[in-house]
Amino acid sequence: MAQLEILRWPDPRLQQSCAPVAEGSDLSTLAQDMLDTMYAAYGRGLAGPQVGVMQRIFVMDVTWKEGTRAPQVLINPEILEASDQLAGGEEGCLSIPNAPAEVQRPAEVVMTWFDLQGQRQTRRMTGFEAKCAQHELDHLNGVVIFDHLGQDDRARLEAAYQEALK
Known part of the structure; x- marks a missing residue:
């Protein structure tokens, strides 16, 4: 299969909300x-807008670095509940x-989300899986990790990132 170009911040597409995937869409090749x-x-995760696809799809595999691949494809994902902790x-x-x-x-x-076969899936996620899924869902909503920081921390990290690009 093909490797796609990963967009780099501050590409404006990384700050846009994505459109829902139409029911019945075949996303198997894209996934x-x-x-x-x-x-x-x-x-460990990659969302549609990171590869220029402005649709609500992301993939993740939180275990593969430990040896066993367990890829997941989440289409039109939503959080139904979130802990206060x-x-x-x-x-x-x-x-x-x-x-x-x-x-x-x-x-x-x-x-909750739809899989590649169009079946609705719902699962309670904890630990790193919960963190990764939320990070990727943020991308579908036009949110990046910088957006979670206070003004001073964001400015410092953005400056360091820009300096590293030179």
């Missing part, structure tokens, strides 16, 4: 290309390489 791209970039941690982003940010997110979420 495989996104997974191939994610694995090649050594990532927050979990923090450093997050990286394939669209903002080498600029990890400390982000606080709900520790647990219940997410």
Whole structure:
């Protein structure tokens, strides 16, 4: 399959909300290309807008770096519930390489989505899976890790990122 170009921040498409995927759309080739791209970039998640596809789809695989691949394709995902308990941690982003940010997110979420066969899936996610799914869902809503930071931290991290690009 093909590897896709990963857009880099501040590409304006990374700040736009995505349109829902139409029912019955065949996204199998796109999903495989996104997974191939994610694995090649050594990532754990990749959202449509990161490859210029402005639709509500993302892929993730939170276990593959430990040995076993378990790819997931989430189409038109939504969070149904989010815990009040927050979990923090450093997050990286394939669209903002080498600029990890400390982000606080709900520790647990219940997410629903459609799979490639058009079947609705719903699952409670915790730990790194919850963090990754929320990060990718943010991309579908035009949100990047910088948007979770206070003004001073954001300015510092953006400046470091821009300097690293030179």
